[in-house]
Amino acid sequence: MSYIDTLLNGEQGAFNPDKLTPMQKLALRFVVVGVLYYGLSAIEGMIMRMYEISPIPGFDAEHFFAIMTAHPLVGIFGSSYSIVFGAFLFLVPFLMKKPLWSIKLGNWSFVLIAVGTLIFWLSGFISHYAPLYTLYWPLPADFTQFSPVGGAIFILGIAIVMVGTIFFVINIFKTIAYTPEGFEKVSGRAMLASATGFSWKESIFRKKSKRRENLVSLPVAAVARGTVDTLLNAVIIAFTGVLILVYMVAAILGYDLKETAIDALLYKNWFWWGLDLIADGLVLIFVAGTGYLLAMLITGKDLYMARIARLALWVELVVSWTVWSHHLLADQAQPGILKIVSGEFVTAFELITQGLAFFITLITLWSARPLKMTNALKFLLGGLLGFGLAVPAGIIQADIGLNRILHNTQWIIGPHVHVAILIGLVMTLYAAIYFLLPILTNGAKLYSQKLANFHFWAHLIGGIGMGAFMGMAGLKGMLRRTVYYEGEYNLYMILAAICGALLLLAFFAFLYNIIMTFGVKGLIGIFTPPKTKTTDLLPKDA
Amino acid sequence: MVDSNLVLNGQTFAYTIYAIVIILLMAWFGYKITKTGKTGVLQTRLFTVLVIFLTLLGVSLHIVTNLTIPWVSIDLNRSEITPDRVFNISVADHQFRLPEEKMTAKVGEIVLFDVTSSDLTYGFGVFRKDNTMVCQMQVVPWHRNDLMWKFEKPGIYTIRSTEYSGPKGHQMILKDVLEIKE
Numbered sequence: 001m002s003y004i005d006t007l008l009n010g011e012q013g014a015f016n017p018d019k020l021t022p023m024q025k026l027a028l029r030f031v032v033v034g035v036l037y038y039g040l041s042a043i044e045g046m047i048m049r050m051y052e053i054s055p056i057p058g059f060d061a062e063h064f065f066a067i068m069t070a071h072p073l074v075g076i077f078g079s080s081y082s083i084v085f086g087a088f089l090f091l092v093p094f095l096m097k098k099p100l101w102s103i104k105l106g107n108w109s110f111v112l113i114a115v116g117t118l119i120f121w122l123s124g125f126i127s128h129y130a131p132l133y134t135l136y137w138p139l140p141a142d143f144t145q146f147s148p149v150g151g152a153i154f155i156l157g158i159a160i161v162m163v164g165t166i167f168f169v170i171n172i173f174k175t176i177a178y179t180p181e182g183f184e185k186v187s188g189r190a191m192l193a194s195a196t197g198f199s200w201k202e203s204i205f206r207k208k209s210k211r212r213e214n215l216v217s218l219p220v221a222a223v224a225r226g227t228v229d230t231l232l233n234a235v236i237i238a239f240t241g242v243l244i245l246v247y248m249v250a251a252i253l254g255y256d257l258k259e260t261a262i263d264a265l266l267y268k269n270w271f272w273w274g275l276d277l278i279a280d281g282l283v284l285i286f287v288a289g290t291g292y293l294l295a296m297l298i299t300g301k302d303l304y305m306a307r308i309a310r311l312a313l314w315v316e317l318v319v320s321w322t323v324w325s326h327h328l329l330a331d332q333a334q335p336g337i338l339k340i341v342s343g344e345f346v347t348a349f350e351l352i353t354q355g356l357a358f359f360i361t362l363i364t365l366w367s368a369r370p371l372k373m374t375n376a377l378k379f380l381l382g383g384l385l386g387f388g389l390a391v392p393a394g395i396i397q398a399d400i401g402l403n404r405i406l407h408n409t410q411w412i413i414g415p416h417v418h419v420a421i422l423i424g425l426v427m428t429l430y431a432a433i434y435f436l437l438p439i440l441t442n443g444a445k446l447y448s449q450k451l452a453n454f455h456f457w458a459h460l461i462g463g464i465g466m467g468a469f470m471g472m473a474g475l476k477g478m479l480r481r482t483v484y485y486e487g488e489y490n491l492y493m494i495l496a497a498i499c500g501a502l503l504l505l506a507f508f509a510f511l512y513n514i515i516m517t518f519g520v521k522g523l524i525g526i527f528t529p530p531k532t533k534t535t536d537l538l539p540k541d542a
Numbered sequence: 543m544v545d546s547n548l549v550l551n552g553q554t555f556a557y558t559i560y561a562i563v564i565i566l567l568m569a570w571f572g573y574k575i576t577k578t579g580k581t582g583v584l585q586t587r588l589f590t591v592l593v594i595f596l597t598l599l600g601v602s603l604h605i606v607t608n609l610t611i612p613w614v615s616i617d618l619n620r621s622e623i624t625p626d627r628v629f630n631i632s633v634a635d636h637q638f639r640l641p642e643e644k645m646t647a648k649v650g651e652i653v654l655f656d657v658t659s660s661d662l663t664y665g666f667g668v669f670r671k672d673n674t675m676v677c678q679m680q681v682v683p684w685h686r687n688d689l690m691w692k693f694e695k696p697g698i699y700t701i702r703s704t705e706y707s708g709p710k711g712h713q714m715i716l717k718d719v720l721e722i723k724e
Contacts, residue, residue, distance in 0.1 A: 061709045132706055142662055145708040264663055264682045305589060330665075330678060333685035336618055340604075348600030355596040362571060363584050370578045378572070385568040389561055399604055400618070401611030402553060404677050405546045408665060408704045415557075464565075475554055477674040479667075481706035488673050 006447070010519030015444035017525025023090060023099075023537045024440050026106045028526045030086020031433060031440075033114045035511065037078030038426070040121070042507050044071040049466075049497040051483065053490055061483055065130035068481065070121050075421065076278065077161045078117035083429050084286055085109060085168045087436065088223050090537065091293070092175050095220050098183060099535035101174035105167050112164030120157025129154045132481065141247040141257075148251035155241045155248070162241070165234040172227045176216060191215050195224035197314035218306055218313075219296075222289020225317045229281035232321075236274025265333050273324040280350065281320030283420075285313055287383065287428050288357035294380050294431055295361045299368030309360050316353040323347045326398035330407040339400055347398040354391045358384055375452050379431035382460050386423025389464065390416050393471075406474065413480045414470025414496075422463035422503065430459075430510075437517075442539060447516035455510045462502030469496035545694045546676055549611055613677070613691065616652070620690040625654035631666070633659045633681055636710040638701060646721045647693065654690050659683040664711065665704030668720065670697065678704040693722040 001012065009015075020028070044067050050056060051064050089109075093100045100106060123129055127150020131141075143151075176195050177188030194215035216224070243262070250257045292303050303309055325342035328334040361384060371377060393415040397406045406412065434452070437444065446452060473492035478484070515523065532539070584592075608614045616623065627647045632639045647653045657666045659681045666689065667678035676699065679689040698721050703714035 061712065065706075065709050130709065142708055145710060258661070263684070265685055268663075268682070304584070308589075308593075328680075331680045331682060332687045332689065333682055344604045345601065348604060351600040352593070352596045356593065359584075359589075359592060365575060366571075369575050371575050373572070373576050377575075381568060381572050381575075385565065388564045388568065392560060393557065395600065395603060396553060396557065399607050401549070401607040401614040404613060404617070404679075405550055405675060407678055407680075409675065468561075475550055477669060477672075479702075479704055482712045 006516055006519065008519050008521050010522045011445040011447040011517050013519075015441050015518050015522040017522050017528070018531050019442055019539055020526070020530060021532060021534055021536055021539055022103050022530040023093070023535070024442075025526055025530050026100075026103060026110065027086045027090035027436075027440055029107075029110050030082045030089070032523065032526060033110070034079045034082030034086065035433075035514070037074050037082060037117060039507055039511060041071055041075035041079055042504050044074070046497075046500050046504050049493070049500040052493045053497060054487070055483065055485065062128045062130065064483060065132075065481075066124045066128040069130040069132050070124040073158070074117060074121055077113060077158075078121070080283075080421075080425060080429070081161070081165065082110070082113055083433070085113070085165075087290075087429075087432050088227075088286075089168070089171060090436070090440070092172055092220055092223055094537050095217055095293075096176070098175070098180050099537070101171055101178055103535065105171050109164045109167040109171065112160050112167065116157045116160030116162075116164060118157070119160060120154045123150050123153040123157060126150065127153070141244065141251070143248075143251045143256075148248040152245060152248045152252070155245050159238060159241050162234045162238040165230060166238075169227050169231045169234065172223060176220065176224060186215070192224070195221050196228055197221065197225055197310070197317065214310070218303060218310055219289050219293035221310055222285055222292065222313050225313050226282040226285035226289065228317060229277040229285065229320055233274055233277040233282065236270070236277070240271060240274065265328075265331060268328060268331065269324065269334075272327040273321075276324045276327065277320055280323050280347075281317070283425055284320070284350065284354060284357075284387075285316050287387065287425055288313060288316070288354070290428050290432055291357060291361045291380060291384065292364075294376060294428075294435060295364040297435065298371065298374070298377055298380070299364060301364060301368050303360065304363040304367060305356075305360050308356065312353045312356045312360075315349065319346055319349045319353065323350070323398075326403075329398070329400055329403040343398060344400060348395060350391060351395050354387055358388055375434035375446075375449075375456070376431045378456050379427045379434060382456065383424055383426075383428030383431060385460075386419055386425070386427055386463070389467075390420035390424055393419065408479055408481070409474035410470040410478045410480055411474030414467045414474060418470065419464060419467035422467070423460065426463075427459065430455075439538070441518070444517055444522075447513050451509045451513040455506050455513065458502045458506035458509065462499045462504075462506060465499030466496050466503065469493075469499060544612060546613075547674060550674075616690050616692065620654070620688065623652060623690065625690060626651035628654045628656060631655060631657045633657060633664050633666075633703075634661050636662075636664075636703075636707060636714055638703075638714065638716055640716070640719060644719055644721060646723060648723050649693055649696050652690060652692050654688055655679075657681045657687045657689070658685075659687075662707045663705060664707050664714065667702055667704035669700045669702060671700075675704075680705055696722050696724050698722075 047056070048064065048067055048071065051059060089100060089106045127147045129146050129150040131146070173192060177191050179185050214221070247257050292309060296303055322342055323346050325334065325338045326344070326347045329339050329343050365371065396402055397412055397416060437446065469492045473489045476489065478489045478492070629645050630641050655666065661683060663683060664681040665678060666681050666687065668676040670676060677689065677691055679687055681687045698718045701716045701719055703711055705711070
């Protein structure tokens with residue numbers, strides 16, 4: 001095939017979008033848009049990396065902070081949520097061997113998340129609304145720096161994403177609970193209890209002889225438990241959006257609610273409780289579940305210590321509701337007991353739950369060696385390394401003594417946040433994408449293995465390197481959310497930018513590989529209406 | 543009380559060693575997983591030891607730091623400690639207002655920074671000449687934000703906000719406004 005043929009029709013013309021089922025199209029739409037939003041977030045990150053070395057002409061500080069606000073939200077909602085939701089809307093019915101409860105609702109989730117992200121990104125871009133990813137101004141809101149109209153549109157975009165998220169939650173729980181026509185009737189309540197872990201049937205404390213079999217598989221249980229946090233987070237963010245909107249509408253109408261503000265510390269507790277359901281909840285649970293699933297699929301074996309793994313997922317869920325106070329260790333008005341119990345000791349449980357997930361996945365893989373080093377396996381190992389590095393970095397900063405000298409430095413955002421997201425989360429998502437590629441595309445051929453190898457190494461080295469140099473700057477006192485104008489940290493920032501550039505190159509290599517695999521016509525075909533109306537996940541002849 | 547730089551150096555050393563070990567472990571695992579060899583899984587007893595080890599590690603880290611990092615006990619018991627010197631600082635409209643143009647204290651004195659905000663959430667951090675941070679806290683409006691500290695080294699220090707409070711906030715810096723004398 002000529003280069004132009006491959007560009008238009010994909011590698012060996014093996015990908016035919018007309019043969020895709022509606023479910024395959026739904027999953028692929030989520031993934032393609034999620035990958036594009038990742039690219040946007042990566043470009044924004046690179047702009048900020050350059051700005052941290054030397055302010056860019058034409059960009060003022062307001063623009064910089066507007067980018068800083070949009071960057072993580074585009075990354076979390078536009079990219080990670082899209083890829084994760086697309087994968088799970090396909091995998092839950094795939095693993096349960098029944099159709100998705102509603103493909104229509106799934107498509108609504110996709111549209112709302114994609115459009116909502118675009119709205120809040122555009123609002124931030126145009127109006128420079130920049131309260132950071134926390135959405136809030138730690139109340140009271142300050143409209144002397146921001147336009148309340150821009151803020152209101154920004155919040156509208158977030159609200160639309162949350163509606164799409166709630167649709168996803170409904171679809172997942174309904175899919176777990178419902179009995180399709182022609183299937184043997186099962187109790188929806190029992191299925192949900194087993195999936196979420198609120199069922200003593202699976203109790204590890206029961207005698208072996210009295211234990212009943214779990215109604216849902218471990219990966220489905222992981223999705224369900226992560227989805228509980230997804231729902232709680234969506235409710236908190238949606239409520240917070242309404243609250244902020246009240247301030248904004250009042251400002252638009254000429255009233256200042258500054259003096260009638262909700263207590264700032266109470267608000268911080270409320271918001272961090274909700275936001276932590278992502279960072280210390282659904283991300284960790286979803287990633288652990290994805291790791292387990294990939295380990296089982298790659299090896300073809302049962303998971304090692306599956307019962308413990310299931311229990312650890314449940315513990316992680318409960319822990320995620322009680323760890324928020326580690327974000328408030330530097331708040332002197334926060335009660336000391338909350339700092340010690342929630343901030344330090346409950347947070348330390350993540351070392352246990354994530355440590356177990358790490359070792360259980362590795363031991364399962366080891367049990368099946370020799371394994372072929374596929375793209376899915378190498379990215380999965382990269383993802384495990386990411387959490388192996390980032391979780392202890394987080395435990396270190398969730399310490400009353402160390403937090404006093406680390407809080408709000410680049411240490412937090414480098415070795416902990418960026419390594420956790422870019423290496424831990426994103427590499428696990430890439431592992432899932434590489435694994436699912438032939439299943440979702442009915443056997444499309446990857447254009448270039450060399451590009452996939454480059455993608456792996458550039459992403460791994462770039463991500464860890466960037467996190468490390470940011471961390472070194474943090475240890476030297478460099479704050480996050482700050483611009484330094486006198487080149488105080490230029491050595492670290494230049495090195496971090498080189499690693500950031502490597503990350504960006506990795507993304508472009510992956511994007512090019514995907515375009516050449518699907519072909520331009522194939523990519524467009526993913527977004528056209530499906531030719532078949534089946535609720536089956538895969539074509540009959542697949 | 544030890545200087546915060548010393549604690550930071552210790553943490554840097556420990557984490558760097560850990561990071562190198564875990565990267566090498568994963569590289570070794572990635573190499574070995576493609577080779578033939580023993581495939582036996584970890585025995586339940588060893589797995590239990592692993593769980594106990596992780597639990598002890600998670601809990602002991604905080605116990606060790608709480609017992610060895612000197613400012614922790616000062617911080618947790620600050621309501622019962624009488625400071626040698628108190629600096630009442632207010633913040634509003636992205637500006638620090640100090641009790642005096644240059645605040646001074648002596649090495650070894652217990653200093654209390656009592657900072658209040660009447661509008662937004664800010665941060666309060668003390669920085670050395672080389673930009674490294676001595677300590678910091680959040681400044682939440684209409685709450686008492688008190689940071690107690692014992693300086694071990696003489697020097698001239700800078701104060702800056704350590705929390706984002708909009709684009710105006712990142713230039714909230716007061717250079718060389720705190721002097722610790724011998």
